[in-house]
Amino acid sequence: MAGMIQNRDKFLNQIASRLERPRISSSVERPTWKFQPQYEVLKDATQDELLEVLMEQCKKIHTNIYVTDKKDLATTLNKVVSGYGGGPIVTWKDERFSQWGLDPLLNKEWLAQKIEVYEWDHLKGKENIAKAEKANIGITISEVTLAESGTVVLYSDENKGRTVSFLPATYIALIPKSTLVPRITQAAQKMREIHKKTGHVASCINFITGPSNSADIELNLVVGVHGPVKASYIVINDL
């Protein structure tokens, strides 16, 4: 259902009158920008070079990064999870976990290790939030990965709860190497393309760059404020 718009005309008329012209009634085209420096950053970098940039950047954002192949993904993930002290774990509901051969780990191995795993299920409503809030680890997948800043980009939907990456104490992002792009510029272009093609934008798009932090007390950096205290990225080389 469309929302309400109130008080608009008076407001916009005032703006137009201050600008000494009538209200704009036809569509405004963006000008041809004189400067476009954003496309120059890491312009001709290969995926391998982007990966190097990402790994270097991770040092600055308090984030561990692991590079693995699809066949070793389960082993690597298991190692990172035990490094964080195990469960409870909450994950998105996402077919890719299964496609990447993680079913045995998620459904059996961790069960055997007494690690509780919860998969987001929108039918269960608020229980999801309670699970995420109690979880030690949240696991999601990066749709676009920004080498320059060390950022993973997540699109929310009913199976991809927003809070999986915020409420748990630690956070793990799985990153197919093919999602690597130079910087936020390319992510923004993609978002725009998707919107143009489908007429839709995910209700929440998160750009996450390492764990939560604050320098609000005497400018001392404290890692882990409202969101995760620690973060790890696992890059999957052959995806």
Next chain:
Amino acid sequence: MKVTLFATCIVDMFQSNVGKATVELLERLGCEIDFPESQVCCGQPSYNSGYVKETKEAMKRMINTFIDAEYIVSPSGSCITMFHEYQHIFKGDPVWEPKAKRLAEKSFELTQFIVDVLKIEDVGARFEGSVTYHTSCHMTRLLGVKKAPMILLSNVKGLKFTELPGKEQCCGFGGTFAVKMAQISEQMVDEKVRHVEETGAEYLIGADVACLMNIGGRIDRVGKPIKVMHIAEVLNSR
């Protein structure tokens, strides 16, 4: 080369030694100096205080004074910056805007003139002593002259240079700011003096008489054994 000197009111009234050094230096570098008597002040004190109408008369006077000059050179980055500002202040004025533009085109700060126009990087000076250098805000940020004084100083024989910590920070002069906001200005100039002290230099050099008057005045007041000199005086030493 014919050079018309814009001495500035501070030099004229309070720092004639800087004017003398400028004349001698430029003559030594082969310039013929001319000093039009009708020059007064560039108008910054009243302009910066917001008195634009009052200042315009002074500006017109200065434009007329220098109208026939080939090159205008001044030992003050800030005052030359003000000359460059005239064209913006007279924007839209059919008579004075073009005149102000021409004034700006031929106006140079002393070190800028030596390096960029005369194309001289070594003036053959000798100066024994350890120095640090105050980069004035208007000269560096607004006029954009950063390298010229450094190039010239680096070629002065005997001179030992130490960079000033926090050199990009204003000294707290700011024209009428120094008296209008005296309390804040004091804190700023104090920090500047502390930084000068930290370098251990015997001399503080600058290319702007006003900043030097401010920092020097504070150095004298608190009794620090640091001597203050204008860059023209250093470049004129042999």
Next chain:
Amino acid sequence: MSMKISTDQFKERVDKGIHDDFMRGAVAGAQDGMGVKRRVATEELGNWEEWRSHGEEIRQHVLENLDYYLEQLSENVAKRGGNVFFAQTKEEANEYIRGVVKKKEAKKIVKSKSMVTEEISLNAMLEQEGCEVIETDLGEYILQIDDNDPPSHIVVPALHKNKEQIREVFTEKLGYTKTSKPEELAWHARQMLRKEYLSADIGITGCNFAVAETGSFSLVTNEGNADLVTALPKTQITVMGMERLVPTFEEMEVLVSLLTRSAVGQKLTSYITVLTGPKEALDVDGPEEFHLVIVDNGRSKILGGEFQSVLQCIRCAACINVCPVYRHVGGHSYGSIYSGPIGAVLSPLLGGYDEFKELPYASTLCGACTEVCPVKIPLHNLLHKHREVIVEKEGKAPISEKLLMKAFGLGAASPLMYKLGSKMAPAAMNPFTVGEKITKGPGPLKAWTDIRDFPAPNKERFRDWFKNREKGGK
């Protein structure tokens, strides 16, 4: 809190600031530290000037077409089920939000950092309505529990407080029992705030940049508090200054990049969140209801005039972090939630010259602010413009100064007057001269000589020397 944060006179505020040793150390440390980080982050791009120019052209284009983009934004928000309210005044904004609060019977409200909600005194209204309002940005939270101490920096609001003071406040107000280590203090705040996010009825945010083409808006934080504020409560209200928008995601990303590098020297902050409408039907987290309140509150008066460029501001505080005046007086001296150079330009425009007439003079016009502004606002020129307006349009300059400047104008415009004046100077100054110095000057010179020596006028003016030299041949 409103825009005005103190009833003290400017001089008293400055005096307090100058004598607050901790604050001054903190500010100097912050300027030096953040200044270096900003410089590294901007210089490493290699073409920062092009970035600034691009930022400027985007902001200028938006301001020139502001009515169009706001209309587009509101259509697209509504299409996604969000409600949009255009508030010309702060009263209108508060009235609308009050209506939402009443309808929702809200008791508890969590907020993420927003300058515009401070500007419109939103918290005071909400508290009057009997709501518990909780600021969740760590710095804002500290200030709030300390009886609403005002912010002193637009990015690091509690910069003026040291960790011992924070520990004391936590102990007194929150029953805190641990040390003053920032980690422990922050952890305590985390635990306190977790409960609040989970039980709040409404989440209120500001807006870094709205995106007209999609009806989205972005929030930029390092703590992640804005994400919890927008993910957990059932109702979300976002308040934005009317100029804070861009055409598409492509411009949003440029401005976000300019913001994070200029503000904190980061390539991107930890969390940049782009939200569009309320949650979708099957989503579990995210608000069921979304309200966007677009605030004018004096901004449109700035449009179309000589101060328009100030609306390009993206609130990065780079100008604050280089300002040599802010460095010594701190944020509270400005008496406004907007401090530093941007505050000195903006506060008189939004809050009037009567309240903020001193601020434009609290600058040496050194241009450091203009040099770092990522969207090329000519801040020091705007400060100068204010002075011009105060003198010529508002007529608010003191009479003594007017007379002095008139005299100066006459002297500077007339070589004859100048010559007479400058010739008489040594004699006039004689009673005050000791050696080559004046240490106790008369009149306006007193303020100078209270602090520093003033040179005595030359016995022989430069022009006399030059003339004599010419006469005598070379």
